[in-house]
Amino acid sequence: MLDLVIRNGRIADGSGNPWFFGSVGIKDGMIVEVGRVEGESRETIDAGRNIVSPGFIDGHSHSDLLVLNNPKMDMKLQQGVTTEVVGNCGLAPAPFVPHYGSLLKEYIQPVIGGTEWEWTWNSVEDYIGKLDKAGISENVSTYVAHGALRIAAMGFSGRSADKLELMAMKEMLEEGMKAGAIGLSIGLLYSPGRYASKEELAELCQVLPKYNGILSTHIRGEGNNLIPSIKEVIWIAEKAGVPLQVSHLKAAGRRNWGKVLEAMELLEEASARGMDVTCDVYPYDAGSTSLTTLLHGVWRGESRPVLKG
Ligand SMILES: [Zn+2]
Structure with missing residues (x-):
């Protein structure tokens, strides 16, 4: 029966x-x-x-706060999604250090939203604990987000991390991985993620192999700087010996159309060298992000004005 x-x-x-x-x-x-x-x-x-069919996996979402505040997640279930991955692009609501709390909220608001809800966690482990108890109808997994780590360790400082700050970030990353995070996400388009050098990021990624963690990347530039940006994340992942996921691969701006083929070649070469490299694309031909990405240099008094198209 x-x-x-x-x-x-x-x-x-x-x-x-x-x-x-x-x-x-x-x-x-x-x-x-x-x-x-x-x-x-x-x-x-x-x-x-x-x-x-089996449930679909939404491998790239920004529902970090929505899942806690609408655990039914009916809008996803109705699309057949039964698992989603949050904490993408270096953006996440944890670790939440009260001293830098308003900066973190300002940082994630344009993409994740939900800053009007009550925040009742501090560490990534704490946040994952809240997911476990929220009775969410889907499966949820999360990355540890580099931007959130950096804010917790050093606010919006527009410089490289010093030894102590890097150590603090590594500790918070390790704690998140132990609690069940699937890897590290970086968002190098965004401040403060963009202040990190590739060397700093490769050092941080040293935490990942022990936990089979992967590096998920919103690369530094998806338009004029697409190719050097792809090379940069391949370099970081190869140096640290971790699998690489390139999020929402695209060549934005008419003059860059077609560069995706060159980017794909670089990823395929890396794969041929033995790296575990994957990428994803939007299922539509539009994208969006926060306006502040156009205001580097005037926002938060950064010293060198940069305006990228
Ligand atoms: Zn992104």
């Missing part, structure tokens, strides 16, 4: 096979039959020829 049979579905099994009509039989929470399912079942769902 099965617990549940989903009948009359177009089954896309996630292996890359074409879909086929069939049924899925479930017992004790496990899929035990796929295709032609005979026998009785306690419950039957007629899929009405809709797609029946």
Whole structure:
């Protein structure tokens, strides 16, 4: 006797096979039959020829605060998403150090939002604990975000980290990895992430291999500087010996159209050298980010004005 049979579905099994009509039989929470399912079942769902597939993984989201404040996450479930990954692009609400709390909120507000909600955590471990207890309907995993680490260690200081600051960032990263984070995300388009040199980032990444952590990157420039920016993150990941994920790969600006092919070649070369390299793209031909990325140099009194298109 099965617990549940989903009948009359177009089954896309996630292996890359074409879909086929069939049924899925479930017992004790496990899929035990796929295709032609005979026998009785306690419950039957007629899929009405809709797609029946494994849940989708949203590998790049900024729902860090939304999942805590709308744990039902119905807008994602309705799209078939059952797992999402937060903490991307160097942006996350933890670690939250009260002394720099308003800076962190200002930093993440344009992308993550939710700063009007109550923040009841400090460390990344603490934040992950809140996720565990929130009764979220999806699975959620998170990166430790470099921008948040840097703010916790040194505010918005527009310079390289000194030894103590770097040590503090490494400790906070390690604590987050121990608590279950899947890696480090960096956002080199954004202040204060952009103040970090590739050497500083490679040093920070030394924490990751012990925990099988990966490096996820919003690279320094996705327009005129696309190619040097791709080379930079390949260098960091190779130096630290960690898998590399390039987020939302694109060549922004008409004069850069086509550079994605060159970027892909660099990633393929790295892969041929034995690196574990992947990238993702938006499923649409538009992007968005905060206006402050255009205001480096005038925002927060940075010393060298830079205006990038
Ligand atoms: Zn990003």
